Amino acid sequence: MIAKQQPPGPADAYSTEQDLRIWLGDQFRRYGDVFKASIYGANVYVVSAPDLVEHVLLRNWQNYVKGQAIKRIALLLGKGIMVSEGDLWIRQRRMIQPAFQRKAIGGLADLIARVNRELLGKWAHAARSNTQVNVTHDISGTVLQVVLRSIFGDDYEVVAPHFNILSAEPERSLQFADAFRPLADIVIRLARKRSEQNRPGTDFLGMLMQARDREGQPMPERQLAREIMTLVVAGHETTASVLNWTWYLLSQDPVAEQKLGQELDELLGDEFPQIDELPRFAYTRQVIEEAMRLYPPGWLMTRKALKDDQIGDYFVPAGTEIYIAPYLIQRHPGLWEEPNRFNPDRFSPELSEQRHALAMLPFSAGPRNCIGEYFARIEMQIHLMIIAQRLRMIYEEKAPAELVAGVNLLSRHDFLMTPQLRAQPYKLSDLNSLDGLRPDAAHGALGSVGGIRSHRKIPGS
Amino acid sequence: MSVRSTITAQFEQVATEQKRKLARLSDDLKLLDSGLDSLSFALIVMRLEESFGFDPFDVADDVQFPVTFSDFVRMYESHPK
Numbered sequence: 001m002i003a004k005q006q007p008p009g010p011a012d013a014y015s016t017e018q019d020l021r022i023w024l025g026d027q028f029r030r031y032g033d034v035f036k037a038s039i040y041g042a043n044v045y046v047v048s049a050p051d052l053v054e055h056v057l058l059r060n061w062q063n064y065v066k067g068q069a070i071k072r073i074a075l076l077l078g079k080g081i082m083v084s085e086g087d088l089w090i091r092q093r094r095m096i097q098p099a100f101q102r103k104a105i106g107g108l109a110d111l112i113a114r115v116n117r118e119l120l121g122k123w124a125h126a127a128r129s130n131t132q133v134n135v136t137h138d139i140s141g142t143v144l145q146v147v148l149r150s151i152f153g154d155d156y157e158v159v160a161p162h163f164n165i166l167s168a169e170p171e172r173s174l175q176f177a178d179a180f181r182p183l184a185d186i187v188i189r190l191a192r193k194r195s196e197q198n199r200p201g202t203d204f205l206g207m208l209m210q211a212r213d214r215e216g217q218p219m220p221e222r223q224l225a226r227e228i229m230t231l232v233v234a235g236h237e238t239t240a241s242v243l244n245w246t247w248y249l250l251s252q253d254p255v256a257e258q259k260l261g262q263e264l265d266e267l268l269g270d271e272f273p274q275i276d277e278l279p280r281f282a283y284t285r286q287v288i289e290e291a292m293r294l295y296p297p298g299w300l301m302t303r304k305a306l307k308d309d310q311i312g313d314y315f316v317p318a319g320t321e322i323y324i325a326p327y328l329i330q331r332h333p334g335l336w337e338e339p340n341r342f343n344p345d346r347f348s349p350e351l352s353e354q355r356h357a358l359a360m361l362p363f364s365a366g367p368r369n370c371i372g373e374y375f376a377r378i379e380m381q382i383h384l385m386i387i388a389q390r391l392r393m394i395y396e397e398k399a400p401a402e403l404v405a406g407v408n409l410l411s412r413h414d415f416l417m418t419p420q421l422r423a424q425p426y427k428l429s430d431l432n433s434l435d436g437l438r439p440d441a442a443h444g445a446l447g448s449v450g451g452i453r454s455h456r457k458i459p460g461s
Numbered sequence: 462m463s464v465r466s467t468i469t470a471q472f473e474q475v476a477t478e479q480k481r482k483l484a485r486l487s488d489d490l491k492l493l494d495s496g497l498d499s500l501s502f503a504l505i506v507m508r509l510e511e512s513f514g515f516d517p518f519d520v521a522d523d524v525q526f527p528v529t530f531s532d533f534v535r536m537y538e539s540h541p542k
Contacts (some may be wrong), residue, residue: 016479016500017480018482040504040507041478041504041507041508044506068503068507071503071504071506072499072500072503074503075499075502075503075506075518075526076499078518079518128467146508172499173498173499174492174493174497174498174499174502175493177499177526178493178526277530371475
């Protein structure tokens with residue numbers, strides 16, 4: 001029997017003058033795991049209990065389409081894999097999935113390491129001259145370079161000047177959308193050129209060009225462009241955001257920073273490990289997991305009920321928007337001890353075993369989870385291993401970091417930090433012998449991406 | 462209520478809710494100059510979907526994003542019912 005009871009909730013509608021993240025947190029503390037609210041003119045249930053989230057994202061996922069939040073993304077990216085529904089989504093997911101298999105991603109480890117060594121070179125140079133670096137900006141540029149090189153391969157130099165807008169302009173405004181959308185034509189021209197030359201390539205673009213549906217048909221070129229644009233945006237912002245927060249959190253916690261350094265000293269020699277050895281670096285992974293727990297880039301997911309349903313004790317009328325906020329769930333005091341404290345040890349195997357699988361949702365869950373999860377995890381780990389083995393980052397700003405909860409969870413201000421060479425078994429001269437570590441070479445190599453000036457305000461400016 | 466007047470009403474309502482200063486909705490008004498932000502447009506598209514029963518951006522074929530207010534209105538007027 002379907003319940004007719006509706007959950008409790010505030011009488012007043014959410015007002016857009018308020019920060020939605022803070023408002024949702026206030027209501028969550030007042031009404032608990034399921035509450036009803038009027039948000040942006042829609043009837044919304046905000047669900048923060050993992051077993052109920054499991055119902056929406058896994059057990060009864062077919063009753064839910066993507067909700068309000070996706071409209072904003074759709075205006076930017078069109079109907080790619082993140083936005084589409086039904087048969088189109090199934091078809092696209094099947095065609096794209098092979099490109100994200102572990103074997104395919106494993107082949108990108110060298111590329112990820114190479115680009116991050118360039119960043120290490122730049123930051124090591126700053127360490128020697130005791131100068132600050134803009135961590136937010138440099139990471140954004142580095143991650144964008146990894147994404148663009150993974151997608152466009154040898155055509156990177158052709159596309160990079162156009163797509164650098166992603167790093168140069170962090171606001172996802174109408175103006176940004178207006179400038180970004182026409183880049184789909186560049187993707188189409190590139191795909192046509194590769195087709196004419198009969199060289200699709202082995203990068204993501206090439207793999208998607210060669211993908212076929214069950215009828216043996218390739219993606220229409222406009223759909224191909226939409227998927228590539230989606231991969232560029234999704235692959236860039238989320239990973240860059242997590243790494244940005246990771247450095248901030250490490251800069252605030254000398255114990256965790258030291259523990260991370262010790263693991264990297266013991267396990268990571270001069271040779272970078274094979275990709276299947278990465279799981280050995282357990283603490284490195286725990287640091288990243290903890291950063292994603294506290295600052296999930298996709299801090300809010302929305303779904304819309306197609307038919308009447310029941311969530312826990314509550315009746316869900318068709319058309320109800322369901323808000324699932326990883327930001328709330330991952331700081332839920334019933335699920336996490338000292339939820340606001342940075343503590344990578346909470347992700348030890350023993351403690352993780354006791355936790356509901358959906359207490360963590362940084363990549364969503366179920367059939368509509370993030371297709372690029374493995375790629376993102378590998379990229380973040382390689383970045384952290386390469387940089388944290390050599391450097392620690394000093395952040396002198398005393399005020400707590402502020403959040404901006406838009407489409408992604410960003411820091412309001414760029415993080416300016418001073419890199420410091422870590423005291424460890426390697427010699428300073430070793431730094432100069434590594435590829436990309438000469439300061440001049442590093443600046444040159446990063447210039448095309450990292451050299452763009454940020455328009456974001458920095459603390460104190 | 463015509464398609465145009467429904468759209469105009471939604472622009473005005475969302476602008477009020479979002480506390481945005483809406484420019485005069487002339488045919489040649491560029492949407493970028495309308496005073497609305499991306500969230501406002503997402504809300505307008507959602508509300509119009511409820512009113513008309515369709516979202517013209519929600520189609521498999523390519524959609525050119527409208528530049529002016531009249532382009533925007535035309536997307537709804539020309540959409541097959």
